[in-house]
Amino acid sequence: MRNFLPRSAIALAVSLASATQFTPALAQGPALALEEVLVTARRRSENLQDVPIAVTALSGQALRMRGAADISELAQLIPSVTLEPSRATSTTLTAFIRGVGQQDPLAGFEQGVALYLDDVYVARPQGALLDIYDVERVEVLRGPQGTLYGRNAVGGAIKYVTRRLSDEVDVRLKGSIGSYNQRDLVATASTPLGDGFRLGGTVARLTRDGYGDNLTTGEEHYDKDLFAYRVSAEWLPSEDWLIRLAYDNSDDKSNPVAGYRPFPGAVSGVPVLDDVHDTTAGASERPSTAGINGNNQVEAEGLMLSVDWDPTDAITLRSITAYREDYTESVIDFDGLAVMDFDAPVIYDNEQFSQELQLLYNADRWNAVVGFYYLDATAANDFDVVLGQIGPVTAYTGGTVDTEAWSVFADVTYQLTGQLSLSLGGRYTEDKRDADIFRANYLGLGSPFLGNDSALLLAVTSDYEASKTYTDFSPRVNLSYALGEDATVYLGYSRGWKAGSFDPRGANFVTPEVERGFDAETLDSYEAGLKMAWLEGRAVTNIAVFYSDYQDMQIPGSVGVDSDGDGVNDGFVGTVTNAGKAEISGVELEGSVLLTERLSAQLALSFLDAEIKEWLFNGVDVSDQRAVQNTPEEMAYIGLTYTMGLAAGDISFSANWSYKGDVTQFEAPVPVIDQDSHDVFNASVVWLSSDDSWLLGIHGKNLADEEIKTAGYCFGSGGCPSQLGLEDNTTVFYAPPRTVTATVEYRF
Template identity: 60%
Template structure:
């Protein structure tokens, strides 16, 4: 984006500020006395690991309460990106529940082992090390916070781009049972049940279970199966113990099973050899890889399973000191088939397995004094991530070798990391505060990678024991340790009780690693791995409340220098020199330098006693400054992926009291400008700017026992691409495919509390 365009977007933002002030929570007439002043409800967050007002936190953070998310019919966390500035959240290509997240131009698109995400995801303070099964459905949630910019001095795991905090509800001190059901278009049927029970004054148990089901937006035209469907069973259970007023213990477990059908892209071009035309519906596909002999070893079902257990202990030693321990173990297993060609033939099909596990331990010491408040902590992570897959080039193999060709890859990356971190806030005066912190990280990566091409239906690992090996292209073990110290310093000043300005510097760090697709016999340098990436970010902001609490605005401007950003990719190769690509190798580029700067605005405005509005925007200028290839800077040919230069959102909520309750009428509009899917533009799968419109009507009984809602999403049925694959020279069919966001849907919801 050119500077003039950026300035124009910033100017547009400035014009929008007076209109872009809104509230997610309205105040009904039942809640306010006739003679009492009305104002916006205060938003409390724990962005700094302590409960405080959003307006007092010198960090760019967006908070979503559970009640607001339920009122809007939010299905999963990707919908947060509609209103959170500078945020892109989407299902990774060819997956239903793997998360791709970018904040302020920083993220990671590749979900393979070895590639750590640039945006950290926490569930109840538990770090989710892998993106598989991380596209969380929203149910039984207390709130979700999205923190923008580097995070590391307050959180267990360092994050270059930002963090998402998913906080589930604490158990009630009264017996409670909630039942919610959803019925909607495309045969949507959901059932969510949550309950809690106080066994005694010091012991509570509870949990929630969700069955989330929907038919497909399209179909597999070759076999008649549903495409883009949803079949998820998820649950959580917890126990809370309070032996004394100063001690709190929580034990919890969770489980998710995703049996949704494999998701395949839609072809953007006719088949180059088969001649099959592009389908009329972008949600339909010719794909049939799950029924091909080459994928029989995995069966026909997509299968994703994730589970975890954790324990947290919080002890208030005295009014000034609190100690906390967070222990967690998680694992997930995924098997499925990617049909890269999206055709009924095996031109480029991939049966694959992801197998991940992690153990983490975090200790915190929180201190609250008259002048000094803060936290110091220790974090340990022991994680293992592996992927194993075939790339079956059946059609090419039969033409070139008289037999299917399967390229087998096994990659295992182990991580052992520990860090010491801390962040303190010192009140210099009643109005001026200084926050300072730092993080020391020690990250060790161990890699075990093997690759070999086979003639035969598959490799031996995927059901062809008699396949003929053509010799390994990669076979190596390697280890490397990365160390770093990352500082943070922020000054904030209260101009008055309602207005705070802040400014500061923070540094993000992500360790290097190894490419699990690296072919060391072809490119020996892959044994050395790729380098860490760092981000130096300067940020200033203003947080203000006006008009007797009716107006709340938060503005942030930032300027970041991104160095050695890790960009993985796959390069087709011609192994026998016959002019036809018959395989690929992994390629990770540490792009030299990039500059990302921008302005973000969020506002809440209580227009009347019953009408509220929320608005947000971001204007980003993201430029790659240096990208060297054989000594030549090709930065002008590269772009930062998944980062729209402009986003905006406006949402209205009108609450009307009726005789037996309250009816809320909600509507919102969101806009995202154009994005590129990869670092090199691919017009067939890149997405132009687009708008989405959503609306809801929700009735809540006077005693809050019953709710009935009607939610419409993407009301104008906009077609928009979320991701894609670009393999025009691998296989014979010009394999470029695109994945799309949901079409128009309508859902009726029913809830009751006992």
């Protein structure tokens, strides 16, 4: 922080569920003021300024005006949030909020930030980096969640909410062209079919050439090839009932993503490339990935049924039933070279069923939510680690982790006086994990499990089945006080918890304790906040100050193993550390100001102090050598929007700047893959017709063409914890370069 110039303030103050979107406007009457923002963050309609929690939301209209492509862009303007594609993928999500998250996508590791698609918890990160289309809003809640809905979340929650169907015929077409031959088309239509019944659907085809080239295969690198659709129906048999049925499907056939090599090949001598988006990776065309035919594809689908019934004006009964599954075949080229030094064909196969029941009560001075949640999920992965220049040898890992979890939760708010309110909540959770793990080393390019029947078994390194049940009670308490009509102050405590599990990469023959699994992690969060409107309603600011005591952090990793003592690592083993303790504290500011009737500013700011306090390794505290992952100490955002009338509509000129401090990708700093502090500049020009039927927009992103590291693999030199392969295998993944996109939308 000491090197950071205070450059910032406020993110978009926009709505949550059933929210009025933020748009600078004249309030009723002569005074110039911001519109009131209504949210349902606590399962009831409230003014955002009265809600005593740290929450940000972006309406579909705000995202539309920004030209946002996927949810990772939200991290530019929301305090204390990191959203990125995971290593070697385009659509697997790595999410961190206030220093809490999980970046390992393997079975056995649950995410620290909960992702919801229309109130349905998405248990696995594959396919979770959602593209933004057919969206009503995206909500981000910071801090532990679990007493109001769904799955318990230790770090926070992201809620992607699709648009409700209209009671009139509604057809929308959106086309985009842009840099790197971007070609996107989204078509949406809905219609009423008789009284109280509506049917709708959306189809999206999103394509783009690569930001770089694969110099070995001739394919595009960092390209996009996605087809997705969604169909839904709503039935309102009476004013007391709402029944929604929805199905979504996505198919991502983008090419494999390989990291940039900062060092030349130690054996092959391949030089460092000039463009960080280029690669010489050849695994997709080599025998090392023949078991999946070199395929790189992510398929995901889900079915959801929700039922709301209002038996009285004060009571709502809600049921949310859902099934989701996804299947991934992925080529991971750790070495990023044409040679088969360190390659991995990977299969992820996940499915889940969830059922949630809620009772909501809202009357007089009482507001309450009581709920039950059930999850039955299976996460499976099969992968080979092929060391083609050593032997060749292959380390196969196959693991299935089943989760059966149930919980009961409640959150009650009582208005003690006209200004003072007290909220008490709690959640009891029982998570059962069942693991079936097998690992073995083979001589040959690939294992029998992924197509190489001629492979010779060298040694079984892990073979076990295990089961463990974890239980927890997590409380929440919040006290809020209205200082007047324009200000609310609050003080709260909440506990976050995530069950333990089993590491599918662990070798129980060498380390039998892996059969016992790793422990649960807990986080105690204390937060104080002030929400206020000022300048006679022309500005709002929301300030949150928090302190988190993080115990038994689950930190997974992999290290090379020298099985024959010849000084060369010829295998690997997974490691999971329940790091002793971390303390994370911070200050967050967000809000908006209407400078004139036409000019508005949006600002955001966060300062975080995240520190590992205890990390025991072989009985020695190495906390001074460890860092909290994916958590910049400082973040800032400022945006300006000027709107004026033009040709039977309004034209808006927007520009924004975001800043992120230094980021450590893993628990140990590695300068070659860690990202230094950086700036991102974006700008848009959007014309919207007065009847909202036409939109013409041009959006420029990362206009300074900043090279931004988002992830990496570290199995070579430059400070890596261990080495694997012979080619000095350190690779780095990068965010998109400068792009410009033109968009046309028509609604009729």
